[in-house]
Amino acid sequence: MFCLYKDDWHQGVIGILAARIRERYHRPAIIFAPGDEGIIKGSARSISGLHIRDILDVVATQNPKLIDKFGGHAMAAGLSMAESKLPEFIAAITTAITEQCDASIFQEKLLSDGALQRDELNLNSADQIRFAAPWGQHFPAPVFDNYFEIMQKRILKNAHVKLVLRLMENQEKTATTVDAIAFNVNLDEWPEQGAIVHLLYKLDVNEFRGVSSAQLMVDRLL
Missing domain, CATH: 3.10.310.30 (Diaminopimelate Epimerase; Chain A, domain 1)
Structure with missing residues (x-):
């Protein structure tokens, strides 16, 4: 400890x-x-x-x-x-x-509710998860894992990573893109733009200037 x-x-x-x-x-x-x-x-x-x-x-x-x-x-x-x-x-x-x-x-055990499909990776799904709250220790929010291509990567406050990701399905790029953020990470572990990454994440709603959109809250770079 x-x-x-x-x-x-x-x-x-x-x-x-x-x-x-x-x-x-x-x-x-x-x-x-x-x-x-x-x-x-x-x-x-x-x-x-x-x-x-x-x-x-x-x-x-x-x-x-x-x-x-x-x-x-x-x-x-x-x-x-x-x-x-x-x-x-x-x-x-x-x-x-x-x-x-x-x-x-x-020995940490990482649990996932599986991969989201391209028609599930959207604001409607994020809203459904949010409205199902409250989540807690014995009723955790769902966690998903997918492969993505990093389309854009930006470092915030030398501690966080802001991303635009493209969903991968069957090792092929799709047209589905989504914003993501990872807080308090080891920046040296994160690949650069163009890399394919496997992420464990929660699907959340981001609200900015009156506009709502789906956003991934990254739990782990796998």
């Missing part, structure tokens, strides 16, 4: 950082920021199969006075403790995870 602390991190962003690390590396993450009078506060994000609140409970039970306070649920939690106890905490939670969790949970 990732357990990180810097004395100049702000409490308002550590949850976001923990979530991004979890998403990129498929590992639980606890990120700490300084609090008051030698106390640090942590925000935890977990993966399926590792109940982070229960793991913290095991650590607290086996190591009284190590954690000052904690709370949360299966996928997210918060805690506070003395900064001086951080090395002891890292050792304790590493042991707890090793003893309580099966190693197979760290």
Whole structure:
């Protein structure tokens, strides 16, 4: 797992950082920021199969006075403790995870609802998915995978990729094109214009200046 602390991190962003690390590396993450009078506060994000609140409970039970306070649920939690106890905490939670969790949970499983056909990759389909919401942890939004040709590629804020894609079917180019965006990606992994890519994505509605259109929210470059 990732357990990180810097004395100049702000409490308002550590949850976001923990979530991004979890998403990129498929590992639980606890990120700490300084609090008051030698106390640090942590925000935890977990993966399926590792109940982070229960793991913290095991650590607290086996190591009284190590954690000052904690709370949360299966996928997210918060805690506070003395900064001086951080090395002891890292050792304790590493042991707890090793003893309580099966190693197979760290092998990420990517699930897809299949490929969309050219007559499904449109605003009408995106609207139907949106109106079927709300989606949640035990009722996830549908995820699809298709092959596309990159027709246009633009980097946003040195972290995101904005794309125009052409749908491929049976290794042949179609006339169907669609916009897509991938947030917080490793830019070095993304091919240039003209490349064929296999993407795992959600179909969403993009609204810009009063105009709605279908847009792919890219989860993974496969």
